[in-house]
Amino acid sequence: MPIKDQIKNLAKKFVEDHPDAATLRALVRARKPTAIRFDDDGIVPNNPHFPVLLYRGAVNLKTRRFAPEVIIDTLFDRHGWGRSWRDTVYDFVHYHSQIHEVMGVARGTARIECGGIKGRILSVKAGDVLVLPAGTGHRLIESSRDFLVVGAYPQEGTYDECTDTRERPEASKRVAKVRKPKTDPVLGAGGPLLKSWRIKPSRS
Template identity: 85%
Template sequence: MPVKDQIKNFAKKLVEDQPDAAALRGLVRARKPTAMHFRDDGIVPNNPRFPALLYRGAVKLNGRRFPPEVVIDTLFDTNGWGRSWRDTVYDFVHYHSQVHEVMGVARGTARIECGGIKGRILNVKAGDVLVLPAGTGHRLIDSSRDFLVVGAYPQDGTYDECTDTRQRPDAVKRIAKVRKPKTDPVLGSGGPLLEAWRTAQPR
């Protein structure tokens, strides 16, 4: 999301009651994510090294004290993924060539296309977390009315938004330079993302 959305969300977070470390640990489930490799389809580059990761039911959102979007936002921030936003997902194919992105579903359900038109359509619901390595095409197909996502980015990387095939040659070069993050957005320094992306082979 653009910087203005991140600034608006930052202001909101300053006045929210957020779970402390102990409460947060009780709201996270240690899940092994599903890894999905998407090939370059000629339009969307996707990522040649790192798979997209889907954590099903990674966050327990049935508590009444903290709103689900606050729980997910705090979780990502605690694990070093910041510059967060809260919104839906764009309904047009786009990708980020200079940064990885995590999206946690706080409310509702949706179908999200990942990997471009030759990729996969994923059914996601509240509590699911999707990590998209730089270059991974994504768009919203449809959703429930209450659908809400929290998005965030690792410390390294610059937000950009690629939608035009004319950007593709330069985007491919930028994607290759985006480094692996230092932490897993769901499970921190010992999370499965680090192993999944360490052992990933070029495709």
């Protein structure tokens, strides 16, 4: 999301009541994510090294003490994924060529297309978390009226938004250079992302 949305969200966070580390641990379910790989489809590059990760029911949001979006936002921040925003997902195909993105569903349900128009439509609901490696095309297909996502980014990387097919050749080069993050946004330093996102050695 643009910097203005991140600033707006930052202002909210200053006045919110956040769960502490122990409470967060109790609300997170240690789920093994589903890994989905997408090839370059000629329109969006997707990622040549890392798969999309879908954590089903990763966060227990059934608590009255904290708002669902606050729980997810705090979780991502604790694990080093910041510059967060809270909104819906754009309904046009786009991707980020210089940074990875995590999206946690705080409220409602949706169908999100990943991998570009030749990719796959994923149904998500509150408590699910979707990690999109740099280059992954995505867009909203449909959602419930109350649909709300918390998005965030790892510490390394620069936010950009690619939508023009003419950008793909240069964007593909940038995507290939984006490094693996240091932590899993859901489960931290020991999370499954670190094992799943391994660059396979090239064959000579």
